[in-house]
């Protein structure tokens with residue numbers, strides 16, 4: 001279930017200021033929603049108006065939601081909520097931003113039924129809401145307060161700063177959770193762009209590590225979950241291996257083919273579409289299986305490793321895992337990726353944690369005894385050597 005966040009607290013305690021501080025971390029295109037503001041003439045408060053946070057309205061008086069009769073008396077104008085307020089919220093949903101702002105919900109909208117329904121529709125949507133809730137008891141405000149998906153944060157002058165960072169972290173966590181849940185399959189074009197701009201230096205380093213550890217320079221190599229092909233291509237450049245790049249994504253393989261041509265390796269590197277769980281490859285036919293960054297996506301790792309072991313020739317080697325090559329490369333990439341995507345670090349850690357398994361147990365379950373696990377701060381690789389006499393148990 002998604003979360004919505006509302007700040008509440010005494011008058012003038014700084015609720016809207018806190019929202020603005022949190023929004024400093026967001027780019028303009030990430031947010032939508034409304035804000036209500038005071039309208040003064042000759043330093044005298046005349047009323048409150050509603051505006052779209054993405055486009056200031058030139059004539060606030062047209063958008064009054066409450067008018068001041070005298071110091072303590074107000075009349076509300078529900079029609080502004082029902083017309084303009086609803087229009088802003090509809091537009092906000094259509095924009096599909098990361099966060100919708102509702103600053104603030106109070107008592108002027110008591111009679112604005114259409115607006116109230118629209119607010120509830122937005123709260124029900126997939127997009128998290130960050131809003132301010134007046135500390136008043138009204139039927140509408142109580143409905144919001146009592147929703148299970150609403151996190152109510154009460155601020156006071158004493159806890160304002162602390163709450164700002166607590167709330168920022170909560171919102172960031174929610175947005176990252178949402179984004180990782182709703183992320184479609186990896187977009188091949190975007191993947192290749194990031195690979196070229198950020199990850200490119202890791203491939204020659206890892207290719208050299210594979211060559212040094214496995215000592216394999218001839219024969220057939222299968223790169224599983226090869227993506228756009230950089231690792232297999234780099235390994236082909238420093239060995240005489242015949243490399244097949246296998247991936248379940250046709251889009252990735254289309255780009256991989258371009259990369260093969262660009263490197264003039266058409267005679268030694270080719271692509272094939274496939275799924276690690278059901279490799280359409282003969283038993284005992286591959287000398288070296290490599291795979292970087294793909295096993296985090298494999299649904300049944302035991303089956304995948306069994307398939308990998310099956311296709312290896314006797315004495316063949318598999319080098320499966322993920323990593324950045326060196327600690328320094330990892331540090332540089334981490335900084336660059338975090339600049340590009342605030343959820344990068346969190347999502348990476350979550351993905352690794354979520355898909356973490358005991359490889360030792362898995363391999364032993366499969367009857368594989370000749371293996372080495374390389375696990376350091378920059379890499380995690382499982383290196384398997386297939387023994388001529390070894391039998392793999394049926395899963």
Ligand SMILES: C[S@@+](CC[C@H](N)C(=O)[O-])C[C@H]1O[C@@H](n2cnc3c(N)ncnc32)[C@H](O)[C@@H]1O
Pocket residue numbers: 186195224225226227228229230231246247248249252274275276277291292293294297298299
């Ligand atoms: C993070 S990318 C890594 C690509 C490449 N190895 C690299 O290091 O640049 C993961 C790749 O694994 C592929 N993949 C995920 N699950 C797979 C599966 N079951 N069988 C084959 N490929 C898979 C994805 O399509 C994607 O291209």
